Amino acid sequence: MAVPEIIPIAWEPDCRTSTIGRYSDGRFLASITYAFPEGFVMGDGWEEHKRLYVVLHKFDHAGHHQGSDIWCAGTWAEQVERPRDEHSVVARAEAQLDAVLSCLPEREYCDIAIRPFRLTVDGVLFGLVTEYPAEDQDGEEDRAELYPDGLSFSAPWDGRYDT
Numbered sequence: 512m513a514v515p516e517i518i519p520i521a522w523e524p525d526c527r528t529s530t531i532g533r534y535s536d537g538r539f540l541a542s543i544t545y546a547f548p549e550g551f552v553m554g555d556g557w558e559e560h561k562r563l564y565v566v567l568h569k570f571d572h573a574g575h576h577q578g579s580d581i582w583c584a585g586t587w588a589e590q591v592e593r594p595r596d597e598h599s600v601v602a603r604a605e606a607q608l609d610a611v612l613s614c615l616p617e618r619e620y621c622d623i624a625i626r627p628f629r630l631t632v633d634g635v636l637f638g639l640v641t642e643y644p645a646e647d648q649d650g651e652e653d654r655a656e657l658y659p660d661g662l663s664f665s666a667p668w669d670g671r672y673d674t
Contacts, residue, residue, distance in 0.1 A: 513653060514627075514641045514643075514654065517626055518625060518626070518639060518668065519623070519664075519670035520622065520623050520625065520657075520670050521669070522620055522621050524620070527662060527674075528662070529620070530620070531621075531622075531623050532623060534615035534617055536569070536571070536616075537569060538569070538571075538572070538574065538624075538625060539615055539618075539623075540566075540657075541566060541611065541612055542566050542608075543563065543566075544564055544659055544660045545563050545587065546562060546659035547659075548560065548635055549634055549635065549636055558587045558588035558591065560586070562635070563587070563604050564582065564583055564604075564635070565584060565604050566581050566637060567579065567580040568625075568628075568637075570626075574624050576628035581632045581637060582611075583633065584600045584601075584607060585604075586600070587600075622670055627639050629658075637659065638658055639655050639656070639657050641653070641654075642654050642655070642656055657672070662674060
């Protein structure tokens with residue numbers, strides 16, 4: 512089944528899509544996610560390259576991407592140094608997510624439907640990207656992948672994701 516023009520994403524409280532919904536100007540998709548730059552090869556010092564991002568993508572009412580606020584809270588190496596205090600990388604990210612969400616007027620958490628988009632920040636791919644596997648890949652379906660979150664959407668296009 513072909514990738515639809517507008518891809519539904521189901522709101523699931525207490526899951527990876529708990530911070531999506533509508534606000535006065537359109538729709539939003541927010542998350543906290545670790546990511547490596549594109550093309551990164553795992554090796555010594557990988558902890559400095561794995562970065563935690565706070566992401567807020569905004570869309571108009573028709574699901575067109577309008578802009579993104581992407582903020583790096585720090586690296587995995589920093590988080591390991593201070594794993595449990597109020598200044599940890601995770602604590603900073605959670606505070607930033609709360610701050611950006613609180614700025615969305617008339618915010619309501621709910622299912623959304625958005626169009627594919629992509630952008631690169633700090634060498635990291637962000638977006639909802641359509642992917643069409645080669646014909647010789649048996650069993651692989653056309654899908655839309657949310658980067659860098661690693662959520663995959665595919666038929667029956669009901670908004671549920673695979674990881």
